Amino acid sequence: MPEDLSEDLRARLRGSGYRLTAQRELILGAVERLRHATPDEVYAEVCSHQSAVNISTVYRTLEVLEELGLVRHTHLSDRAPTYHAVTGHTHFHLKCRNCGRVDSVDPEVVRPFVETLRAERGFVADVGHLTVFGECEECPT
Template structure:
């Protein structure tokens, strides 16, 4: 997590102005893993009840552009945000309930994967999304011994 002073220092270190909505968004992302905007707005409004949707959206865009927040959007999902940045980790998404979890680097050094043909690009990041079922959804689909009789 972090304190408001820590968040303010992170903002200053990237040349951003310290504002209450930006600090509140960083704090919310410290509490919420892979949060959508509705979850972030709800969490921010606990401390800043009058904050507008637009202020949160603007803060998310600014923080993402500054590299303090990462935006991910798995196919079929709304945009999600996280505060874990700079390590080129990946994600696993449940096909049933949509839960998202972090997966550390697939193999080797960043960008974790070597493209078979880089087409002349200087690749510095790879984004991988694994798809499957989370433990709860997998357990719900596993037949029990009573189902087999």
């Protein structure tokens, strides 16, 4: 994990009454490496580096990291949420129902839609939580 992120993580955790543990650092590192991962996938990645963590610790830590604004989750299936680090750009997801491919898309693509929702409905959309399901151009129709 980059040193500046580690310091930012320490400061955010301390400010919320938590401390930076090796397990929290490993879990955030796993989310960053995997880019988009379910808690089970994060657990498997962490266990490949350290075996002294249990799945409930992964779930609790992901919740804490999300409260602190270090990770976000979205729903790329009807199962467990998928987490991604917020160190990159804000984005939404396209998920192919056929091959399972997930693409990250800049929110500017849906800006007109978001502005229409705000103007006509008084609704502020959380685009970073958005997943659009469909078929990618590489899959046969």
